[in-house]
Amino acid sequence: MASSRDQILKAVKQNQPPVTELPVISDYAQPFTDVVQKYIDVLHAIGGQVHPVSSYPEISSILKSAFNGKSIFSSSLEIEEIIEKGINYKNAHAFADLELAVITSSLAVAENGAVWITEDMVQERVLPFIAQHLAFIIRADDIVPTMHEAYEQIGDADYGFGTFIAGPSKTADIEQSLVLGAHGPKSLLVFIIMSK
Amino acid sequence: MHKETAEHAVLAKKFNQDEQRVEWHDETLWWVREKRDKAARSLPEWEDLRETASKIKNNVLSNLSEYLLAFEEKALQNGIQVHWAIDADEHNRIVKDILQKHEVKQIVKSKSMLTEECHLNDYLQKAGVDVIDTDLGERIVQLAGEPPSHIVLPCIHKKKEEIGELFHVHLGTPAGNADPDFLTAAARLHLREKFLTRKIAITGVNFAVAETGEFVVCTNEGNADMGAHLADVHIACMGIEKIIPQRKHLGVFLRLLTRSATGQPITTYSSHFKKPRSGQEIHLVLVDNGRSRQLGREDFRNSLKCIRCGACMNTCPVYRRSGGHSYHTAIAGPIGSILAPNLDMKEYADLPFASTLCGSCTNVCPVKIDIHNQLYKWRQVLVKEGYTPLAKTMSMQGMAFTLANPTLYKMAGKTGKWFMKKTPFLLNNNLNPWYQQREMPEPPKESFHDWYKKNRNLQNGE
Numbered sequence: 150m151a152s153s154r155d156q157i158l159k160a161v162k163q164n165q166p167p168v169t170e171l172p173v174i175s176d177y178a179q180p181f182t183d184v185v186q187k188y189i190d191v192l193h194a195i196g197g198q199v200h201p202v203s204s205y206p207e208i209s210s211i212l213k214s215a216f217n218g219k220s221i222f223s224s225s226l227e228i229e230e231i232i233e234k235g236i237n238y239k240n241a242h243a244f245a246d247l248e249l250a251v252i253t254s255s256l257a258v259a260e261n262g263a264v265w266i267t268e269d270m271v272q273e274r275v276l277p278f279i280a281q282h283l284a285f286i287i288r289a290d291d292i293v294p295t296m297h298e299a300y301e302q303i304g305d306a307d308y309g310f311g312t313f314i315a316g317p318s319k320t321a322d323i324e325q326s327l328v329l330g331a332h333g334p335k336s337l338l339v340f341i342i343m344s345k
Numbered sequence: 346m347h348k349e350t351a352e353h354a355v356l357a358k359k360f361n362q363d364e365q366r367v368e369w370h371d372e373t374l375w376w377v378r379e380k381r382d383k384a385a386r387s388l389p390e391w392e393d394l395r396e397t398a399s400k401i402k403n404n405v406l407s408n409l410s411e412y413l414l415a416f417e418e419k420a421l422q423n424g425i426q427v428h429w430a431i432d433a434d435e436h437n438r439i440v441k442d443i444l445q446k447h448e449v450k451q452i453v454k455s456k457s458m459l460t461e462e463c464h465l466n467d468y469l470q471k472a473g474v475d476v477i478d479t480d481l482g483e484r485i486v487q488l489a490g491e492p493p494s495h496i497v498l499p500c501i502h503k504k505k506e507e508i509g510e511l512f513h514v515h516l517g518t519p520a521g522n523a524d525p526d527f528l529t530a531a532a533r534l535h536l537r538e539k540f541l542t543r544k545i546a547i548t549g550v551n552f553a554v555a556e557t558g559e560f561v562v563c564t565n566e567g568n569a570d571m572g573a574h575l576a577d578v579h580i581a582c583m584g585i586e587k588i589i590p591q592r593k594h595l596g597v598f599l600r601l602l603t604r605s606a607t608g609q610p611i612t613t614y615s616s617h618f619k620k621p622r623s624g625q626e627i628h629l630v631l632v633d634n635g636r637s638r639q640l641g642r643e644d645f646r647n648s649l650k651c652i653r654c655g656a657c658m659n660t661c662p663v664y665r666r667s668g669g670h671s672y673h674t675a676i677a678g679p680i681g682s683i684l685a686p687n688l689d690m691k692e693y694a695d696l697p698f699a700s701t702l703c704g705s706c707t708n709v710c711p712v713k714i715d716i717h718n719q720l721y722k723w724r725q726v727l728v729k730e731g732y733t734p735l736a737k738t739m740s741m742q743g744m745a746f747t748l749a750n751p752t753l754y755k756m757a758g759k760t761g762k763w764f765m766k767k768t769p770f771l772l773n774n775n776l777n778p779w780y781q782q783r784e785m786p787e788p789p790k791e792s793f794h795d796w797y798k799k800n801r802n803l804q805n806g807e
Contacts, residue, residue, distance in 0.1 A: 154429035157585065157633045162410040164641030169407045171590060172400035174597060177390040191610060241575055245541055260600075261610035274622055275574035278567045278614075296596040296611075303592070305557075309620035313599075315611050318567040322482035322498065324505045325373055326525035331481060332533060332540070333567030333614070 179294050184259045185341065188292045192262040195316035196329050197337040201289075208286060208340045215338075216249050216282070223251035224272060225286060241275040250280035250334075257285075257292045257339075258299050263315035264339065265299060267308040274310050283317070283334035288342045353699040357667035360502075370502060371665040377498070378659040380608025381709065388600075398597050399713035402650035405588055406640060412555040412588045413631070419558025420629060423620045430632045433463035439630050440465060440547065440580055441472055447578055449545045451475040453536075455562070455569035456483055457549025458496050458653055459582050459632055461675035462688075465547075477539045479568040481532050488515045494669025496676055497606050497655035502668050536568070546572030550583035550629075551652070552598060556591045559619035560629065563602065563612040570616050580628045581618065585636050586649040598652060601711040605654040639687040644722045648683045650712040657706035657716055663699055672696060679706035683719040686727065694732035697723035755794060762788045 151159070181187040189199045202208055205227040212221065213231050220233045222244070228251060238244060256265040264285045268274055277283055293299050303311070318333030329335055361367055385391045405412060417427050430436035436459075444452065452469075454460065454476055466476050466487075478487045482499035486492065488511045493499030500508070509523030518531045548569040553560040560581060562569045573579040589598065595615075603609045621627040640646050658664045658678030669677035674685040674693060679700060685693035697720045706716040727733050728741075747753050765788035791799075 152429070153431045153435060153633075156431060157429055157631070157637060158410050158413060160633070160637035161413065161585065161640060164637055164646075165409050166407050166643070166646065169400070169403045171404045172397050174397055174593065175390070175393055177393070180389060195609065195613075242541060245537075258611075263611055263615070268622070273574070275571065278570040278574065296600050297593070300593045300596040305592070307619075308617070309622060310616070310618060312570070312614055312616040313611065314614055316613050318565070318613055320481045320529055320566050321607075322480070322485065322500055323508055323525040323528055324503075325377070325498070325501075326505075328526050328529040330533065331529060331566035331568070332479070332536060332571050 174297060177295070177297070181259065181294070184292050184294055185289050185343075187259040187294075188257060188262060188341070191259065192316065192337075192339055195262050196319060196327075197262060197316045197339055199339050199341060201341045201343050203343055205286075205342075211340075212249070212251065212284065212338075219248035220246065221249045221251065222247055222272075222276070222280070223253075224270065225251060225253040227253075228286075238272060241273045241279075244273060244276055244279045247276075247280045249282045249284060250276050251284045251286065252277060253286040255288070255291045256299060256302055257287045258294075258296060258313070258315075259292050260295045261313075261315050263299075263313035265303065265311065265313055267306070267311040269308070277312070277314060278318075278333045280334055282336045282338070283314070284338040284340065285314075286340045286342065289344045292341075352673055353667065353671050353695045356671035356673060357663075357699075360668040360671055361666070366502075366504070367666055367668075369504075370668060373501065374659045374665045377607060378656070378709070381605055381656055381659065382608075384604035384608040384610065388604075394597060394601055395711055395713055398601055398652075398711060399650065401589060401594050401597065402712050403647070405590065406586070406646060406649055409585065409588065409640065412590060413585060416553055416555040416558055416588055417631075419556070421558075423558045425558065425621065425627045425629050428628060428630045430630055430634070432634050433632075436460075436463045436582065436630055436632045436634065437465050437468040440582070441469065441474075443578065443580055443628055444469070444474060444545060447545060449474075449543075449578075451477075451543055452545045452547060453477050453479050453539050453543045453568075453572040453576070454547040455549065455564060455572055456480040456499070457547065457582055458676055459549060459584050459634075460547065461492065462634065463582075463632070465582075477536070477543070479536050479539065479566075479572055480564070481529065481566060481568075484532060484536065485511060488512075492670070492675065494677065495655060495658055496653050502670065537571075540568075540571045540575050543572070544576055545578045545580065546576035547580045547582065548573055550581050550587050551602070552595060553583055553588050553629075554590075554592050554595065555588050557619065559592075559617050560587075561595060561599075561615060561617050563599075563615050565609075565613045567614050570614055573616075573618070574622070577624070578626045578628065579618070579621070580630065582630045582632060585631050585633055586651075602652055602654055605656040605709065605711040635688050639684075642687070644726075645683060645687065645719055647714055648680065648687075648716075648719060650714050651680050651684070652712055654711055656709040656711065660705045660709050662701060662703065662705070667699070672699065679716045679720065680714070683714075683716060683723060686723050690727060690730060690732050694727045695734075697721075697727060698733075698737075755792075758792050758794070762792070 317337040318331045320331035485500040494502045505523040512518040664678040682696035704717040
């Protein structure tokens with residue numbers, strides 16, 4: 150007897166209609182003039198917080214005062230001074246009690262507030278999900294208008310895992326009341342390093 | 346061979362016993378629909394996006410066998426283990442075998458309508474496996490011993506007080522506390538412990554990219570990622586129609602999906618799984634379960650374009666007032682009503698009739714499925730195949746006969762009017778389902794036919 154695979158493929162091939170053409174994705178006119186302002190507005194609307202900054206030391210000082218004494222992890226060497234020393238994050242589970250993860254990214258999307266991160270930016274895939282709070286550092290120049298430009302930039306990059314994260318983890322499953330902090334981070338801070 | 350009751354009507358009646366709840370359910374879903382409208386109108390290119398998405402999906406269906414082969418090849422290269430399942434049974438067996446191989450008896454699962462369709466939870470529970478649904482809404486209905494009533498909002502039929510009581514009984518929260526913030530925090534703690542201790546996680550799949558062999562899972566809560574990244578083994582289950590050709594097409598679909606579903610610009614998490622992390626296994630189960638058959642039905646094949654946003658449910662006047670459970674199938678509402686008869690015409694013969702054919706579903710569908718046309722066409726198929734209730738078939742035949750015969754038609758009209766006038770209780774009672782939530786209209790004094798005859802004579806004669 151033919152394998153399930155072969156049976157399925159045979160049935161699909163037999164039943165699929167004549168080939169239709171794949172459409173070209175149009176070049177949509179950019180719907181907003183100020184991409185950075187759009188990003189800030191959208192992120193606020195989806196429950197995130199934004200800090201436009203001019204330098205890394207500014208980020209360190211904001212985080213230091215907000216998360217004083219709590220565990221902070223980041224693979225960004227620029228803010229090394231605030232990272233908690235001496236904790237051995239040997240595997241994914243070791244991050245279970247982490248208070249704040251700080252991740253630097255080079256791609257964000259104005260229309261939906263999302264930040265793109267790939268596995269190589271984080272020590273463990275679970276990091277941006279398991280931390281109680283999450284912060285991203287992006288450059289203003291790295292914000293693209295829509296998802297079309299985002300995928301253009303991603304291109305054929307070969308990652309093991311990549312994700313768009315837009316805002317803090319949330320749910321509205323109980324009577325459609327929005328609650329931030331479902332399973333992932335309860336808050337999301339985005340630092341935008343403004344262009345000179 | 347005839348089914349005696351139209352089940353949707355019977356189950357909807359049960360839901361309608363609580364009028365206040367129906368009102369609330371109706372208004373809440375309409376509110377979600379309005380959020381969808383606002384999000385859609387904020388994009389000038391919305392209609393063009395829908396058209397593009399529809400054409401991409403048409404292309405997928407027309408070349409699905411090639412795309413499946415390309416996807417499999419890439420996924421295997423990426424280190425993903427690919428399985429094929431002809432039907433629900435085989436899908437469930439494949440999952441169970443992976444669990445047995447790893448000697449795992451406890452798993453976490455994020456939302457997957459496919460596993461609902463296959464009744465995976467029941468199957469695994471019978472095999473002694475403890476399955477914890479981790480989407481908050483799905484966990485709530487799981488604790489209540491119910492299936493989800495909506496594909497995006499699984500417990501939209503539940504009031505917060507009922508959820509508070511469920512959590513009190515099952516999770517030990519204080520009795521009487523029904524605060525959504527408090528209950529969500531309790532679920533967070535309860536489920537975190539599960540994420541950290543379970544060795545196998547099951548997720549669904551929103552999109553699978555033929556070009557790259559990666560698949561994308563979208564959640565707002567982060568439960569799919571928490572499960573998958575903490576487990577040693579990730580099992581992802583998908584219907585074969587979830588394939589899209591290229592990575593850049595994700596841009597089109599991710600722009601449409603959540604705006605259509607809840608009015609958000611995108612889900613909080615859109616995770617692209619391409620390769621297993623070191624030391625981990627990813628298994629992908631490709632499931633047919635009737636999809637290749639539906640692909641062969643010319644009138645119904647484009648139901649397979651569905652991206653499971655739920656917009657057709659939120660807008661449907663019947664769904665909003667009858668509740669998801671009245672559809673007695675994993676995927677409720679208009680889209681469920683055109684998918685289910687393909688799985689079992691006899692079991693789901695009632696569903697294409699659970700619609701007013703108003704067409705609102707078609708208007709909001711982000712991939713332009715002509716849902717209301719298909720509902721209408723399914724009715725014809727079901728009547729021809731003899732799956733509709735005998736009473737409906739006979740009254741339809743009676744009506745067809747009367748409408749085709751002028752003398753009989755006139756007589757029937759007169760008789761009807763006489764009965765409505767003299768004996769309204771004969772129609773306006775509990776035996777006539779149409780009038781259970783309605784008042785009878787006043788019968789007209791004369792028929793149009795009589796009026797016309799009189800007035801034409803007046804005009805011609807004097």
